Amino acid sequence: MIYKKREVPLRIMQNEAALRRLPPNYEKVPLIEADLKKRKAGYYGEKRVDYHLSFLNDKKYMIFHDIRLPLNPHYFQIDTLVVTPHYALIIEVKNLTGIMRIDPQIRQCTRIYNDKTEGFIDPVSQVTRQKLLLQKWFLVNKLKAPPIDFLVVISNPATILEYTTLPKPLSSYLKIIHSQNLIDRIMDLNSQFSSKMVSDIDIAKIKRAILKNHSSQEYNFLEKLNIPKEAILRGVQCKKCNFIPLQRVSSSWFCSKCSSFSDQDAIEDYLLLIDNKHTNRDLRWFLNLESQKIATKILKSSNLLSSGTLKGTTYSRGRVT
Numbered sequence: 001m002i003y004k005k006r007e008v009p010l011r012i013m014q015n016e017a018a019l020r021r022l023p024p025n026y027e028k029v030p031l032i033e034a035d036l037k038k039r040k041a042g043y044y045g046e047k048r049v050d051y052h053l054s055f056l057n058d059k060k061y062m063i064f065h066d067i068r069l070p071l072n073p074h075y076f077q078i079d080t081l082v083v084t085p086h087y088a089l090i091i092e093v094k095n096l097t098g099i100m101r102i103d104p105q106i107r108q109c110t111r112i113y114n115d116k117t118e119g120f121i122d123p124v125s126q127v128t129r130q131k132l133l134l135q136k137w138f139l140v141n142k143l144k145a146p147p148i149d150f151l152v153v154i155s156n157p158a159t160i161l162e163y164t165t166l167p168k169p170l171s172s173y174l175k176i177i178h179s180q181n182l183i184d185r186i187m188d189l190n191s192q193f194s195s196k197m198v199s200d201i202d203i204a205k206i207k208r209a210i211l212k213n214h215s216s217q218e219y220n221f222l223e224k225l226n227i228p229k230e231a232i233l234r235g236v237q238c239k240k241c242n243f244i245p246l247q248r249v250s251s252s253w254f255c256s257k258c259s260s261f262s263d264q265d266a267i268e269d270y271l272l273l274i275d276n277k278h279t280n281r282d283l284r285w286f287l288n289l290e291s292q293k294i295a296t297k298i299l300k301s302s303n304l305l306s307s308g309t310l311k312g313t314t315y316s317r318g319r320v321t
Contacts, residue, residue, distance in 0.1 A: 003207055004214065006050055006065035010272075012039050014221040017272040020242070021232045028225055045095025045155030046079055052182045053080065053091075060084050062207055067214050069137055075215065076133040082186070083146070083210075085203055087193040089186070090134065090150040092127040096159050103164040104173045123152040124172045141209050146197040151185060152176040221273055229274055235288045236266045245288050267302055277316040 015036035022029055046066070053063060062083040068075050080091040094100075098113030107122045127150045138145040154161065157178055167173040177185055198206075222229055235245020238255040239262040246253040252261045270278055270286045278286075284295045299306075304315040 002063045004064040014272045017269045046093045048155045049093050049179045085196045087146045088148045092152045095155045099160045101162045104167045144202045154178050277314045
C-alpha cells in the first residue's frame, strides 16, 4: 500500500515556470532546458519503477516514494522505501541509457553512450550510505525496525549492465538489477526474511514517524542560478499563444495578441520562482494590477494558506485540503 505518493519534483516545476517566464534569448535558458531534460528523465524513470511496485497488493507492504528525512544537521533522501514486518527495502533508481560499466574492485561506474564515456557516483556506495543513515534515523527516533536491505534498480530496460570482473557471490554489486526483475527480487527477500521481526504496533510507529518527519526540499531558484527577479516576465500568460501579459477585462484575462481569454494561474509561478509566500502588494506587482480589491478577490479564490492580518497578511504555497 502506498503511504507516500511520488509527486512531480519541485525543480521540474521551477524549471518549467522559468522557461515560461524568461525571454527565449535569455542567457540561462539553455542551462535550464538541459537541467529540465535531465530531471524529467530521472522522474519518468522512477515512475517506471513505481509501475512494477504497483503489483504489490498485499497490505504488509508499506511503500513510501521520494522521502526526505532529517538527521541533524542534514537530511537524507530515498527514492523509494518499502517497509514490511519482515524487512525494509531501500530502492535507488537509476535512469541510464547505453552501457553501464561497473568495476566492483575499485567501486567505479561509467556510462558509455554515443561513443562518449563518463563517470558517475557508484550507486552501491550511495545506497549503502543511505542504509546506514536510515539505520541511524530509526535509532535516533527510538523505533524498532526490521533488517534493512537495498537494491539499485535500472529503470531503462535497454540499458546494458557490464562488469569489468564478475562480482563475487553475495557481493552488493549483484543487487544492481533491471526494473522488470524487481518483483522477483522482492519475492526472494520474502523467502530470505520469512520471520516477522517487528510487531504491527512497531510498523504503525514507523509509518507515523516517516510521514511526520518527511520534509520537501525548498530551493531558491533565482538565487541559485543568479537570475534577478526583474528578468522574470510579469503578468498572466495566455493559455493559447503564451503571450505575456494579458489585460484584466471585467473578471477575465484578455490576450491582445490572439484575442482569446485565459484563466489566471500566475500565482503559482510567483511561488515557484520569486518567493514561497507573498502579500497582496506582491501579487499586484506580479500581475500588473493596480486594484487592491481585485487582488484580494483573486487571493480569496486561490485557496492558499494565509497568515497575519490586514496589510501584513501573507499567502503561501501550502494549500488548504
